[in-house]
Amino acid sequence: MKARVLQSTSLVTMLALPIVSLVSVGTLRQNAAPKNEAKAAAASAFEGEIMDNDCAQMGSHEMTMKDTSLATPDLCTTYCLRFKKTPGKYVLYNAATKMIYQLDNQQEASFFAARKVKVTGTYDQATKMIRVTDITSRSTS
Helix, strand or coil, X not given: CHHHHHHHHHHHHHHHHHHHHHHHHHHHHHHHHHHHHHHHHCCEEEEEEEEEHHHHHHCCCHHHHHHHCCCCHHXXXXXXXXXXXXXXXXXXXXXXXXXXXXXXXXHHHHCCCCCEEEEEEXXXXXXXXXXXEEEEECCCC
16 A cells, blocks of 8 residues: 555656646746846937948048049948958948947848938947847938
8 A cells, every 4th residue: 555655656746847847947937038028128229321331430431432433322332342352241320429330130221221320229239239120211301
């Protein structure tokens, strides 16, 4: 009789342990959710011009446009990204603060080349990169 009680007790224990483990993991995930929501809530808006990183470092397209006889900033951006020896990347340049922000979503940025925009996303200060959630064109008027 004692053997059967011990067997049934150990059987219950063996069945209960995986269930307790699953409940614990679920609780840990629920506790982690507010941290992820807090990160999502930390999204900010950044304004400036989408341009190539070379011209952004110079502060404008002026020098490259003059050297290559390009007529517009969008042609300059395309030239710098595609035809220079070292391929460039799209960045957000804020002329007022002289800040250059790397953009993680190069494809979305390509639709706004040489335009004044508002970029919404989270900023990683260590890499100076914006994790882009949205880009909208700003009116120039």
